[in-house]
Amino acid sequence: MVKAAPPAAPPPRNLYQPQLESAAEDAAFRARRSRFEREMLLEAEDLGLLRKLDREVADLIMSEPPLLTLEATLERCRKRLRDSNLDDFLVQIKDLEEDCELEDSLCSRLRALPWPSIQVILGQERHWCPETQRRQLQDSVSLLELQAQRSAPKPKTKPKAEPKAEPKAEPKAEPKVAASIDSVSYTKNLIKQITGHDAEPLKPKEAKPKLEKAEASPLRRTSPARPARKAAKSPLEHQIQGIIDEHKHSEDFEREVFHWVQNSGMKPEVGLVLQMLSSTAAWGVMRICQGTCNVSQFLQQVQLVNGQAAALGQLLCTPRADAWAAAAYYGNWYPGYYWGGWPMQATKEEKKSKKSKKDKKNKKKKDKKSKATAGKRKASSSSEESSSRPVARGGVAHTPEGPCAAAAPAAAAMEKPKSVADRLAALLDSVEESAEPGPSAAPTKRPTEAAAPAEVLKPQAAPPGPSEVATEKEISASSHELQMRHWLESLDSKGSLLQYLPKLKEEFDADLGQLTSVRLANAEGGVLSSIDSTFWQAIGVVRMGHRLLLAKAILAL
Incomplete structure (x- = not known):
C-alpha cells in the first residue's frame, strides 16, 4: 500500500484564512x-x-x-x-x-x-x-x-470603609500681643526681634529707647486682614446655575458645546442656554442650527424644546440683562411693581441706536423735501413746454425745426444710463397709457350742419397689439421674480436660500400665491408635516434647517 507523501511546505495562509x-x-x-x-x-x-x-x-x-x-x-x-x-x-x-x-x-x-x-x-x-x-x-x-441605561438595575455594593486618618498635631502659633508705647502699637514678636529678649517680660519704658534707635515702624493694625469679598451673583445667574446643576452634564458634553459655540461664532451665553437643556435636546438643536443660523433662530428652536430655557436665553442675550434680571427678581417679591432699572441707565448700544434712529428720521424728511421740490420743478417745466408747443393739425404737430429737432431730446435722453427700476417704471407707464380708453367720440351732426374749419376729429386709440401684451407679461413675471427674491432673502440673512429660486421660478412661476397650494389641511406632526413632501423633492431641499425656514414662511403666507 502506497502512502501519500506529506507536502514539503504548508499551504499558503491566505488559502485557509476564511476557515480560520x-x-x-x-x-x-x-x-x-x-x-x-x-x-x-x-x-x-x-x-x-x-x-x-x-x-x-x-x-x-x-x-x-x-x-x-x-x-x-x-x-x-x-x-x-x-x-x-x-x-x-x-x-x-x-x-x-x-x-x-x-x-x-x-x-x-x-x-x-x-x-x-x-x-x-x-x-x-x-x-x-x-x-x-x-x-x-x-x-x-x-x-x-x-433610556435603557437609566432604567437598568444598579448593583447593590456596600462602600468600603476608609481608614480614618489620625489628626496631626499642628504646632501652636505664638499669639501676637500688641504692646502700647506712647499710644503706638508694636507686636510682641517685633519687640523680641529688636531687643533680643525672648522669654523675659519687657517693660514699655525699657523698650522705648531701643525701638526708637532701631527705627521700628508702628503696626497700627494687629488683627489679621479680612479676605477679599466675592462679587455677588445676580438672581438670573443663580437661576441659570441651578438649572444647569440639575442636568449634571459630563465634561465631554460641555467641551463639545464650547467648540460648537466657538465654531458657529455666536455669543458665549448660547453655551449656557444649551447647558440648560437635556443632552438629547441640546444635540438636536445643535444639529438643526449647524451652519447658517443666528441667535434669534437659535432661540426659536430652543423655544420648541424648552420654553423656560428660551426665556432665560433671551434675557442673557439682551444688552440690559442685569436690569431685566432685577425686574424678574423684584417682581416675585412685589407683584405689580415694574423695575425698569436705575434712571439714566442707558447702555452705549442703546445710545447708538437712538442716534441712528434720529439720523434715519432726518434723512427721510430730507428725501421727502427733495422729492416734493423735484415734483414741483417737473410740473412747472411740463406746463412751460405745453404752452410753447404749436397747435396740432390733422393729428400731426408742425414745428418749424422739423423732425430733427424732435429727435434731439430723445437722443439726449438715451445718452443717460438708466437703472433696472427706472426701466421697469417706464415700461409700466407705457403699458398704462396704451391701456387707457380713447376719448369719447364727437356727436354725429346732420348733413345740413357744416363743421367748423378749426375743428378736427382726433383718431381713437387703437387696441393694444400683441407686442404690448407680451411686454406686460414680461413685466409681471419680472415683478414676481423680484418679489420672490426679496422673500427668500428675508428668510435668511446670509442669502443661502436663493439657490432654490430657479426651481421655484420653473415650478411655480416665481409666484408666492401658488406656494400656498402645497400646504396640507390636516397636519398632526409638526411644521414639516404640514407641507406636501413632494414639494421638497421638486425644489431639491435636503437640509433640515432650510426645510424648517421654508415651511414656517409658507405657513405664514
Whole structure:
C-alpha cells in the first residue's frame, strides 16, 4: 500500500484564512453561550432549545439587557426560546439594516437594545433620503440606549470603609500681643526681634529707647486682614446655575458645546442656554442650527424644546440683562411693581441706536423735501413746454425745426444710463397709457350742419397689439421674480436660500400665491408635516434647517 507523501511546505495562509475566521467566530459564540447558560441557570429543556437555535437568533436573545431581578430575566428568556416569531423578527431587523446600509457598529448597538425598543424603531416611518434615515436611526438608537441605561438595575455594593486618618498635631502659633508705647502699637514678636529678649517680660519704658534707635515702624493694625469679598451673583445667574446643576452634564458634553459655540461664532451665553437643556435636546438643536443660523433662530428652536430655557436665553442675550434680571427678581417679591432699572441707565448700544434712529428720521424728511421740490420743478417745466408747443393739425404737430429737432431730446435722453427700476417704471407707464380708453367720440351732426374749419376729429386709440401684451407679461413675471427674491432673502440673512429660486421660478412661476397650494389641511406632526413632501423633492431641499425656514414662511403666507 502506497502512502501519500506529506507536502514539503504548508499551504499558503491566505488559502485557509476564511476557515480560520469562521472557526474563531464559532469559538467566540460557544464561549458566549456557555457563559450565558451559567449565569441564567437554564434547565436541560431550555439548554436544548437554545442550542438548536441559529447563531444570530441566539445572539439576539443573549444580547438583550437584563431586567431588575434574575427571576424576571430567566422567565423572559424562556418565553423568547419558545416564541415562534423569532425568525420573522430577525428578518425585519436584517431588512432594516440592508435598506439603510447601516454600519456594523450601529447594527450591533441596535440588536443590543430591548426588544420593545427595537419594535418601536421598526414601526417608525422611513424617510426617502437614505442619509436622513440613517441619521434619524442613529439618534433614536442613542436615545433608547440612554433610556435603557437609566432604567437598568444598579448593583447593590456596600462602600468600603476608609481608614480614618489620625489628626496631626499642628504646632501652636505664638499669639501676637500688641504692646502700647506712647499710644503706638508694636507686636510682641517685633519687640523680641529688636531687643533680643525672648522669654523675659519687657517693660514699655525699657523698650522705648531701643525701638526708637532701631527705627521700628508702628503696626497700627494687629488683627489679621479680612479676605477679599466675592462679587455677588445676580438672581438670573443663580437661576441659570441651578438649572444647569440639575442636568449634571459630563465634561465631554460641555467641551463639545464650547467648540460648537466657538465654531458657529455666536455669543458665549448660547453655551449656557444649551447647558440648560437635556443632552438629547441640546444635540438636536445643535444639529438643526449647524451652519447658517443666528441667535434669534437659535432661540426659536430652543423655544420648541424648552420654553423656560428660551426665556432665560433671551434675557442673557439682551444688552440690559442685569436690569431685566432685577425686574424678574423684584417682581416675585412685589407683584405689580415694574423695575425698569436705575434712571439714566442707558447702555452705549442703546445710545447708538437712538442716534441712528434720529439720523434715519432726518434723512427721510430730507428725501421727502427733495422729492416734493423735484415734483414741483417737473410740473412747472411740463406746463412751460405745453404752452410753447404749436397747435396740432390733422393729428400731426408742425414745428418749424422739423423732425430733427424732435429727435434731439430723445437722443439726449438715451445718452443717460438708466437703472433696472427706472426701466421697469417706464415700461409700466407705457403699458398704462396704451391701456387707457380713447376719448369719447364727437356727436354725429346732420348733413345740413357744416363743421367748423378749426375743428378736427382726433383718431381713437387703437387696441393694444400683441407686442404690448407680451411686454406686460414680461413685466409681471419680472415683478414676481423680484418679489420672490426679496422673500427668500428675508428668510435668511446670509442669502443661502436663493439657490432654490430657479426651481421655484420653473415650478411655480416665481409666484408666492401658488406656494400656498402645497400646504396640507390636516397636519398632526409638526411644521414639516404640514407641507406636501413632494414639494421638497421638486425644489431639491435636503437640509433640515432650510426645510424648517421654508415651511414656517409658507405657513405664514
